[in-house]
Amino acid sequence: MAPSRAGGDILAVQRGDPDAFDSLLSRYQNRLYRYLLRWVHEPATADDLFQQTWMRVLEHIHSYDPGRDFDAWLFAVARNIAIDHLRRRRPGSLDEPREDGQPLSAGLSSDAPGALELVLRSEQAELVQKALASQPPLFREILSLRFEEEMKLEEIAQVLGIPLGSVKSRLSRALEHLRAAFLRMQLEDGTP
Amino acid sequence: MSEHDHIVRLLPLAGTGDIAPDEIRRVQEHLASCTECRRVSEEYAFLGTTLRGLPTPQPSAELLAQVRVMVAPRLAQKQARNGDALVLAPLVAASWIVALATLPWVRAAGAWILTGWHLPGGSFAHALAIYSVLGFLLASVAALAVGRRASAIGRVQ
Numbered sequence: 440m441a442p443s444r445a446g447g448d449i450l451a452v453q454r455g456d457p458d459a460f461d462s463l464l465s466r467y468q469n470r471l472y473r474y475l476l477r478w479v480h481e482p483a484t485a486d487d488l489f490q491q492t493w494m495r496v497l498e499h500i501h502s503y504d505p506g507r508d509f510d511a512w513l514f515a516v517a518r519n520i521a522i523d524h525l526r527r528r529r530p531g532s533l534d535e536p537r538e539d540g541q542p543l544s545a546g547l548s549s550d551a552p553g554a555l556e557l558v559l560r561s562e563q564a565e566l567v568q569k570a571l572a573s574q575p576p577l578f579r580e581i582l583s584l585r586f587e588e589e590m591k592l593e594e595i596a597q598v599l600g601i602p603l604g605s606v607k608s609r610l611s612r613a614l615e616h617l618r619a620a621f622l623r624m625q626l627e628d629g630t631p
Numbered sequence: 632m633s634e635h636d637h638i639v640r641l642l643p644l645a646g647t648g649d650i651a652p653d654e655i656r657r658v659q660e661h662l663a664s665c666t667e668c669r670r671v672s673e674e675y676a677f678l679g680t681t682l683r684g685l686p687t688p689q690p691s692a693e694l695l696a697q698v699r700v701m702v703a704p705r706l707a708q709k710q711a712r713n714g715d716a717l718v719l720a721p722l723v724a725a726s727w728i729v730a731l732a733t734l735p736w737v738r739a740a741g742a743w744i745l746t747g748w749h750l751p752g753g754s755f756a757h758a759l760a761i762y763s764v765l766g767f768l769l770a771s772v773a774a775l776a777v778g779r780r781a782s783a784i785g786r787v788q
Contacts, residue, residue: 455709472690493698497705567681586682614643
């Protein structure tokens with residue numbers, strides 16, 4: 440767990456130790472940047488939010504309880520900043536797609552060639568990345584936390600501040616949407 | 632809802648192991664006999680694997696340098712606050728120790744002033760006066776220390 444690994448650094452940062460801050464920054468820089476980039480897409484905006492996140496971390500680190508999971512706390516700080524940014528820029532842009540009761544892959548032939556293995560791996564990864572980018576921010580976020588950050592559902596619930604059941608249903612819907620988008624893009628791409 | 636429909640709903644989370652063990656068993660049993668669900672399950676597994684393997688974008692060196700520059704004043708502020716606490720805590724402790732340890736002498740001095748100089752008031756009043764002066768001196772030292780810290784923060788910012 441993160442508290443045991445970063446605990447000493449966090450206490451030192453609470454006292455204002457620049458070396459400890461450097462260590463914390465190095466430990467989380469890539470993961471945090473990737474997470475923010477999944478929210479906003481544009482690197483310039485992600486840069487800005489990355490700076491804001493670390494400033495906010497320093498503002499509030501005195502209130503961080505070392506017994507808690509620091510990863511969840513840090514990502515929750517970043518999340519609030521990303522959401523504030525998106526709300527200011529595009530009100531309503533966080534909404535999840537509506538459920539119409541239909542399976543998302545409806546319209547795609549169920550016996551369509553499932554020959555995913557025929558497509559080159561790099562092309563597939565590119566399509567998955569495109570499909571991920573086409574998802575609403577809340578879906579991109581939960582997919583990133585689950586698969587890229589490899590967080591457990593309980594940790595995700597802490598970051599998102601929602602019950603475990605809601606995390607499960609959101610992740611499930613995000614995967615359904617991602618799969619539908621991926622299959623659609625495969626068809627548009629002409630890949631079998 | 633048919634068994635097939637139920638399993639279809641479970642498939643997205645089955646691949647990540649985020650459903651109950653008995654549900655996973657149920658899914659596995661169904662997959663053994665349902666080609667369509669097996670294909671969908673493989674697609675979810677593929678998506679999961681690919682998502683895990685996506686390249687990790689990295690912040691630029693310039694960005695990291697900017698962050699370090701931005702946070703430096705705040706870190707200095709925290710250090711200064713921490714230093715204040717380190718300075719003030721012994722001062723407060725010392726003031727209490729001095730006050731309690733010197734109580735008999737201060738009372739004696741008060742009595743001597745009262746009787747020797749024929750001043751009005753009890754020895755307690757004089758002890759109180761001397762303590763006030765002592766307290767004022769200690770508070771001045773503490774204030775000086777805090778002032779020096781504050782000006783150090785000002786210089787950093």
